[in-house]
Amino acid sequence: MHVICDPSFTCYFIKPDKKRDTLKAVFGLGKEDRLDIPLITDDAKQYYGLSKINCLCWIHEIRHYIKLNPYLGYHKQILDLFLGELFEFYRFMQLYKINPNDILKAEIIAKFEELIFRSYGYGELELRLASTWKNRDRLLQFLDFPYIPLHNNESEIAAREPVIKRKISYGTRSELGKCAWENALSIKDTCRKLDVNFFQYMQDIYSNSFAMPRLAGILTPVNSAY
Numbered sequence: 005m006h007v008i009c010d011p012s013f014t015c016y017f018i019k020p021d022k023k024r025d026t027l028k029a030v031f032g033l034g035k036e037d038r039l040d041i042p043l044i045t046d047d048a049k050q051y052y053g054l055s056k057i058n059c060l061c062w063i064h065e066i067r068h069y070i071k072l073n074p075y076l077g078y079h080k081q082i083l084d085l086f087l088g089e090l091f092e093f094y095r096f097m098q099l100y101k102i103n104p105n106d107i108l109k110a111e112i113i114a115k116f117e118e119l120i121f122r123s124y125g126y127g128e129l130e131l132r133l134a135s136t137w138k139n140r141d142r143l144l145q146f147l148d149f150p151y152i153p154l155h156n157n158e159s160e161i162a163a164r165e166p167v168i169k170r171k172i173s174y175g176t177r178s179e180l181g182k183c184a185w186e187n188a189l190s191i192k193d194t195c196r197k198l199d200v201n202f203f204q205y206m207q208d209i210y211s212n213s214f215a216m217p218r219l220a221g222i223l224t225p226v227n228s229a230y
Contacts, residue, residue, distance in 0.1 A: 014193035
């Protein structure tokens, strides 16, 4: 199940694999085409190169540090202090998004480099920091494009519904069933985001009343996808 969404809509696509070519087809891209809007992902490799502006989710990045499990108490203290600084840095980045300016931008870059290159005395933490530094361009895209969210929580939330449904019914049994899942889940989550009553909307369609505005007509254009 592939989930493509932004704050105003969600689309679900059930495909046989997670290959990049499959995703290009989902986005309607040719072999050499790329999206013109930022794409925010969890660093799964199939998303590489799909957009001209590739971004990484900071929540997923922070999660790597939370999952570190030091054996020594001394290393645990180092990690706890680091996590406190990392969460403070995240709040600092949120301030920039509220009021982007060159002064804050320079401070964020300086603080980021200070966190990365400091000697901590905990090898696993420093290895993880090296990976974060390698991904710095995609993590800091929001400095040049402040409208880009720091995370892709929209897609994380949207993915819960099909996961629950799959656990209950164990998937679909036909092409028509697959299409029914894609359509119903997409409409339901888009209704939620647009504050439209899903049951009333579906009743409006099946009764042939068509008195309610179509979702496509009330969507709000946004500048990025997850």
